[in-house]
Amino acid sequence: xxxxxxxxxxxxxxxxxxxxxxxxxxxxxxxxxxxxxxxxxxxxxxxxxxxxxxxxxxxxxxxxxxxxxxxxxxxxxxxxxxxxxxxxxxxxxxxxxxxxxxxxxxxxxxxxxxxx
Amino acid sequence: xxxxxxxxxxxxxxxxxxxxxxxxxxxxxxxxxxxxxxxxxxxxxxxxxxxxxxxxxxxxxxxxxxxxxxxxxxxxxxxxxxxxxxxxxxxxxxxxxxxxxxxxxxxxxxx
Numbered sequence: 001x002x003x004x005x006x007x008x009x010x011x012x013x014x015x016x017x018x019x020x021x022x023x024x025x026x027x028x029x030x031x032x033x034x035x036x037x038x039x040x041x042x043x044x045x046x047x048x049x050x051x052x053x054x055x056x057x058x059x060x061x062x063x064x065x066x067x068x069x070x071x072x073x074x075x076x077x078x079x080x081x082x083x084x085x086x087x088x089x090x091x092x093x094x095x096x097x098x099x100x101x102x103x104x105x106x107x108x109x110x111x112x113x114x115x116x
Numbered sequence: 117x118x119x120x121x122x123x124x125x126x127x128x129x130x131x132x133x134x135x136x137x138x139x140x141x142x143x144x145x146x147x148x149x150x151x152x153x154x155x156x157x158x159x160x161x162x163x164x165x166x167x168x169x170x171x172x173x174x175x176x177x178x179x180x181x182x183x184x185x186x187x188x189x190x191x192x193x194x195x196x197x198x199x200x201x202x203x204x205x206x207x208x209x210x211x212x213x214x215x216x217x218x219x220x221x222x223x224x225x226x227x
Contacts, residue, residue, distance in 0.1 A: 031213040050213050101166050103208050107159040115142035
C-alpha cells in the first residue's frame with residue numbers, strides 16, 4: 001500500500017472560517033510533509049514532521065497551523081486565510097532520512113482550496 | 117539559498133523525437149527524484165536516484181545523476197503523446213527531511 005489519503009478533495013472557505021485538512025498514511029513512514037502548489041508552479045515546502053515532531057517550518061504564516069496527532073495522521077488547521085492562499089495543498093510521506101537511503105516521497109491527491 | 121533549476125521550462129516536441137530535460141541544484145545532495153504531474157492531479161514518482169552515476173530506465177524515460185556536477189537528466193526517447201505532462205526533479209537535502217522541487221518542465225508531445 002503506497003497510498004496517502006487526503007480529505008477533503010475540495011474546500012471553499014471564507015476569510016473568517018476555520019477549517020482543517022487531513023492526511024493519512026499507513027506505510028509506516030515517519031516523515032510527513034505539507035506542500036502548497038499554485039497553478040503552473042512547483043510545490044513549495046511548508047512543514048515537515050519527523051517522528052511526530054515538527055522539524056521544518058518554512059516561515060509559513062501563523063494562519064496555517066500543522067498538527068501530527070500520531071505517526072499515521074497529519075492535519076493542517078486553517079484560520080483567517082486570505083484569497084492568495086487559494087492553492088492545491090499536498091500532503092506527502094516518506095521514510096525518515098535517519099533510517100534509510102531512500103526517502104522517496106509519496107503524495108496524496110491534494111486538497112483544492114479556494115478562499116473567498 | 118537552495119536553487120533547483122530545470123531546463124527547459126517548456127518543451128514542445130513531436131512524436132518520435134528524443135530530448136533531454138536538465139535539473140541543476142545548488143547544494144550537496146546524493147538523492148534526487150523525478151516526478152510527473154498531470155494537470156489538476158497529484159505527483160507520481162518516476163525515478164529514485166541515490167548515488168553518483170545512478171541510471172534508471174522505465175519505458176521511454178531514462179534518468180541519471182551526477183552528484184559532482186550537481187546535475188540530473190531525464191532523457192525521453194521516441195516521445196509519444198501520453199508523455200505530455202509536467203516533470204519535476206526534487207532534491208533531498210542532507211540536513212534533514214527537506215524535499216525541494218525544481219522549477220518544473222511542461223512537456224507537450226505533438227502528434
